[in-house]
Amino acid sequence: MSEGTEVKSSPFYRDRDDWADITPILPTPEENTIVRIDAGEAFVDAFSYLRAVLQKKEISERCFQLTNDCIQLNAANYTVWQYRRDLLKALGHDLKAELRFIGDIIMENPKNYQVWHHRRTLVEWIGNPGDELDFTAAVFDDEPKNYHGWQHRQWVVRHFHLVGQREIDYTTKLLLEDSYNNSAWNYRYFILQLWEKIDHKETLDIEINFCKQIAGKLTHNESVWNYLAGLLISGGLISRPDVIEWAEKLYSETENRAHYLVSFLLDIEMEKIEEGLDGGLIHVTRAKQFCKELEEIDPVRTNFWRYQQALAENKHEKQILHAQQHP
Amino acid sequence: MNANVLFRSFQEKFQLCIEERTTPTLASQIRVEDMCQDEAQKLGPKEDEKEWKMPFFDRDHHLAYTFADLSKCPTYLDASRPWLCYWSVHSLNLLNHTFSHDMKSKIVTFLKTCESPEGGYGGGPGQIPHLAPTYAAVLALATLRCEEALASINRETLANFLRSVHQTDGSYIMHTGGEVDMRGVYCALAVAKLTKILDQSMIENTPEWIISCQTYEGGFGGEPGTEAHGGYTFCAMGALTILGKAKLAEKDSLLKWLSNRQMRFEGGFCGRSNKLVDACYSFWQGAVFRLIDMELEKEEQPTLGLAFDTRALEEYLLICCQDPRGGFRDKPDRPRDLYHTCYGLSGLAVAQSYDESKQLILGGEAACLPPIDPVLNITAESETFASSYFERLLSR
Numbered sequence: 001m002s003e004g005t006e007v008k009s010s011p012f013y014r015d016r017d018d019w020a021d022i023t024p025i026l027p028t029p030e031e032n033t034i035v036r037i038d039a040g041e042a043f044v045d046a047f048s049y050l051r052a053v054l055q056k057k058e059i060s061e062r063c064f065q066l067t068n069d070c071i072q073l074n075a076a077n078y079t080v081w082q083y084r085r086d087l088l089k090a091l092g093h094d095l096k097a098e099l100r101f102i103g104d105i106i107m108e109n110p111k112n113y114q115v116w117h118h119r120r121t122l123v124e125w126i127g128n129p130g131d132e133l134d135f136t137a138a139v140f141d142d143e144p145k146n147y148h149g150w151q152h153r154q155w156v157v158r159h160f161h162l163v164g165q166r167e168i169d170y171t172t173k174l175l176l177e178d179s180y181n182n183s184a185w186n187y188r189y190f191i192l193q194l195w196e197k198i199d200h201k202e203t204l205d206i207e208i209n210f211c212k213q214i215a216g217k218l219t220h221n222e223s224v225w226n227y228l229a230g231l232l233i234s235g236g237l238i239s240r241p242d243v244i245e246w247a248e249k250l251y252s253e254t255e256n257r258a259h260y261l262v263s264f265l266l267d268i269e270m271e272k273i274e275e276g277l278d279g280g281l282i283h284v285t286r287a288k289q290f291c292k293e294l295e296e297i298d299p300v301r302t303n304f305w306r307y308q309q310a311l312a313e314n315k316h317e318k319q320i321l322h323a324q325q326h327p
Numbered sequence: 328m329n330a331n332v333l334f335r336s337f338q339e340k341f342q343l344c345i346e347e348r349t350t351p352t353l354a355s356q357i358r359v360e361d362m363c364q365d366e367a368q369k370l371g372p373k374e375d376e377k378e379w380k381m382p383f384f385d386r387d388h389h390l391a392y393t394f395a396d397l398s399k400c401p402t403y404l405d406a407s408r409p410w411l412c413y414w415s416v417h418s419l420n421l422l423n424h425t426f427s428h429d430m431k432s433k434i435v436t437f438l439k440t441c442e443s444p445e446g447g448y449g450g451g452p453g454q455i456p457h458l459a460p461t462y463a464a465v466l467a468l469a470t471l472r473c474e475e476a477l478a479s480i481n482r483e484t485l486a487n488f489l490r491s492v493h494q495t496d497g498s499y500i501m502h503t504g505g506e507v508d509m510r511g512v513y514c515a516l517a518v519a520k521l522t523k524i525l526d527q528s529m530i531e532n533t534p535e536w537i538i539s540c541q542t543y544e545g546g547f548g549g550e551p552g553t554e555a556h557g558g559y560t561f562c563a564m565g566a567l568t569i570l571g572k573a574k575l576a577e578k579d580s581l582l583k584w585l586s587n588r589q590m591r592f593e594g595g596f597c598g599r600s601n602k603l604v605d606a607c608y609s610f611w612q613g614a615v616f617r618l619i620d621m622e623l624e625k626e627e628q629p630t631l632g633l634a635f636d637t638r639a640l641e642e643y644l645l646i647c648c649q650d651p652r653g654g655f656r657d658k659p660d661r662p663r664d665l666y667h668t669c670y671g672l673s674g675l676a677v678a679q680s681y682d683e684s685k686q687l688i689l690g691g692e693a694a695c696l697p698p699i700d701p702v703l704n705i706t707a708e709s710e711t712f713a714s715s716y717f718e719r720l721l722s723r
């Protein structure tokens with residue numbers, strides 16, 4: 001190339017010949033009265049061209065390239081992502097390549113709604129689960145409680161019917177690493193529900209044992225208590241005398257009692273009151289004792305424990321009334 | 328003497344005790360407890376002093392910070408500009424700032440440029456309409472208490488937009504082609520309720536969809552099956568309250584989960600089980616107690632009364648979350664931002680609302696904030712103004 005004729009490479013769209021036919025839409029004074037974008041020229045330049053092609057609904061390769069730049073500048077702009085999906089479809093691009101692209105972006109911005117939605121849509125279009133389980137596992141290596149990641153994994157498993165022992169084993173692995181990972185507990189529950197095993201006696205036995213092992217050692221772990229109570233939602237806590245016996249034993253053997261343990265026993269008493277077991281009164285007394293203890297060991301929730309105490313009496317009165325009316 | 332004498336929070340006996348071996352969750356919990364304790368210790372007496380200092384609500388710096396941040400928008404929030412308006416305008420309103428006519432008209436002018444011809448608002452001019460900025464724009468306008476602001480909302484196209492994103496299963500997508508989650512339902516119903524355009528076509532199957540997101544823990548997730556989370560729980564209960572269907576939520580487990588979100592050492596709230604305290608949940612979780620109380624009142628049942636430890640929450644916010652230069656932060660090692668300033672102040676307003684005499688407010692009279700509407704999160708005064716404006720519009 002001779003001097004003077006070399007192609008100028010500019011970072012700005014406004015200097016590019018292949019964009020010369022587009023009139024950018026720059027921010028008007030009204031659009032900048034407040035919350036003015038605190039951005040450099042490259043940002044304003046790219047987005048003013050984006051606005052222009054969006055307005056004329058242009059479908060072209062150069063627009064697709066433009067969305068690349070805009071996403072680099074702000075990965076949270078949902079309009080750019082939506083436009084990019086429209087372009088992907090219309091231009092018939094390779095969706096697997098797009099999946100690799102979004103994978104990198106997610107790793108940089110793992111807490112962004114748009115990027116995860118983009119990924120979900122792509123996987124849905126591709127129509128098979130590919131390496132989505134591995135992908136989310138890689139995200140959890142960095143952040144085991146990433147909400148979007150778990151939401152994505154749930155969707156993949158539900159959409160492609162991947163429910164099974166492998167998913168349970170995955171949560172076991174994570175829970176052995178950190179039994180305080182509530183996201184893993186929730187996922188385990190989700191899998192059992194989807195698998196329709198949550199009410200099977202055999203499953204319940206295994207899961208209750210798993211909880212006992214963890215809660216027995218770590219009584220201050222709320223997640224495991226919530227999970228255990230969750231397992232027994234349909235039958236009620238009192239449907240499992242073995243669990244009650246275990247919790248009572250734990251109570252009598254522990255000195256520095258976690259409030260979760262006492263609260264679990266309180267819930268058992270509450271159920272007994274509701275069912276009118278042993279005339280109810282003995283359980284009201286015990287419930288009140290637990291509430292007093294809870295006020296002491298867990299004062300930040302004093303008001304809640306007092307409310308529970310009143311609730312115990314209320315439930316008892318209601319139960320007596322009910323029994324009188326339905327002898 | 329240590330902080331235990333003065334404060335309800337930061338009691339050594341409630342520091343985490345490690346029972347067996349540490350895990351990543353426990354390690355980060357211990358780190359946060361330590362940094363909160365350090366903040367409390369800063370109020371301790373210096374060399375020649377005897378007394379502990381009481382926490383101070385730094386109103387002037389909060390005003391200055393919030394006002395300054397209303398003028399500019401960082402690039403990563405380019406698709407959330409109406410949010411910046413709402414966070415800032417609502418914070419200023421809570422701080423009793425009086426908006427000049429010029430400022431009001433700047434805000435109205437800007438938000439009008441975000442309104443889409445299809446109805447609803449985008450995250451900025453030229454962006455497609457989205458439920459979250461729609462909610463933020465409408466609430467920012469309502470906060471201003473001026474007819475010009477409310478009149479700028481195109482209610483007809485807004486209703487069309489809301490119907491266009493409502494799904495047959497009752498959920499809402501955030502925008503055309505966008506994701507479904509609990510934020511959508513709440514944002515849609517909140518603006519529809521406020522502007523009085525709510526109709527049956529917008530709520531078909533919606534109560535059922537919301538309820539399907541209540542988890543075994545008692546809180547709500549963003550979609551059916553996902554983990555109970557403070558933000559989504561507020562959205563779910565806010566939406567159910569708007570629909571008059573809060574009765575459908577399983578109240579005992581919700582209340583238990585919610586109560587357990589208040590941290591025994593730090594005094595603030597966390598978003599999910601075994602997660603860390605964060606100032607923004609002061610509002611997301613705190614307001615839900617108010618919503619439950621509203622429902623109990625409706626059912627003529629005994630209310631919760633003082634539902635959580637409001638003093639401990641005030642301590643967390645005032646001692647651990649105020650940036651010395653103004654504004655609020657998630658926790659002591661995080662930078663301040665408008666989002667946490669807005670929800671820190673809103674949470675403080677919720678905590679203070681339990682003290683009708685305003686005699687026991689931490690930080691004294693100088694810290695006193697006006698009452699808020701716990702469903703919409705604008706001040707009660709702004710809510711009344713907007714409601715009566717749209718009421719008059721309907722009766723015309």
Ligand SMILES: [Zn+2]
Pocket residue numbers: 605606607608657667
């Ligand atoms: Zn936060």
